[in-house]
Amino acid sequence: MAPTKTRVTKARRFRVSKLSAVELNGASAIVTGGASGIGAATARQLADLGARVVIADMQADRGNKLAEEIGGVFVEVDVTNTEQIVDAVNTAMDLGPLRALVNSAGVGWAQRTIGKDGEFASAHDLDAYRKVIAINLVGTFDCIRLAATAMSRLEPTATGERGAIVNMTSVAAFDGQIGQAAYSSSKGGVVGLTLPVARDLAAVGIRVNTVAPGLIDTPIYGEGEHAEAFKAKLGQSVLFPHRLGKPEELASMVIELITNSYMNAEVIRVDGGIRMPPK
Secondary structure, three states: OOOOOOOOOOOOOOOOOOOOOOOOOOOEEEEEOOOOHHHHHHHHHHHHOOOEEEEEEOOHHHHHHHHHHHOOEEEEOOOOOHHHHHHHHHHHHHHOOEEEEEEOOOOOOOOOOOOOOOOHHHOOOHHHHHHHHHHHHHHHHHHHHHHHHHHHOOOOOOOOOOEEEEEEOOHHHOOOOOOOHHHHHHHHHHHHHHHHHHHHHHHHOEEEEEEEEOOEOOHHHOOOHHHHHHHHHHHOOOOOOOOOEOHHHHHHHHHHHHHOOOOOOOEEEEOOOOOOOOO
16 A cells, blocks of 8 residues: 655745835834833834834933934924924924824822821822823823824825824823822823824824833833842733833834724733732
8 A cells, every 4th residue: 555645735824914004114203202211112113114203302312312323303392392392293294294103201200199197288299290191191182183283284195094193101091009190190091082082083094092001111210230120029010921011012012003004093001911009
């Protein structure tokens, strides 16, 4: 009896076609808070795809250095200053059609709602609360409305798209800890505006999504042996992997949301499965 011949076949490789309507090569993009951390990682990845990136930040030294590295432009921007945001948008439009906005600028704050002594003066600082809301929420919306206005004037792509916006919120929007009333409400506001703004801008072919990072290894934790030990301890609270997230991992999700034309009106947690405890 002749031996049976075994048919050997190569495993098929399935390639996902993103059918992306946002062509970044030769286009411009704005990244607020783009001089460090998640913003800087995102700026680098956008530049790798051929975008001319406007780094909109208040850190001039870091911003200019990164802009030189990636062939972008630094514009000093305080997101509570509408004129400075307009300047960043106009700068981007001079570089090429503005196809992407990433809102990564933000601040943190920790203070309990009331003090321990029962005195009115010990209650949460209302000016601090307003400042956090002004930067994290109002600043984000101001950047959206101005960048989207510029995008709306562009010729649409073949699939009718004019641009994509990605906001940065936080898991604190869902798992706010003790002392995070200001921060969590500002980030919760960004979650809340995602769907209605996406619905508003659908008429002009602009998509809007939001990323909610967990514990990410950014300059906020400082440097040195003590900082590394603290980060390692924090990382143990992450479901898996037991470490802090990398800015590049967050940036890759931002790029996905910009380039995947079927992603719209979503809020996506990138957090290693962590759910924050009360404190």
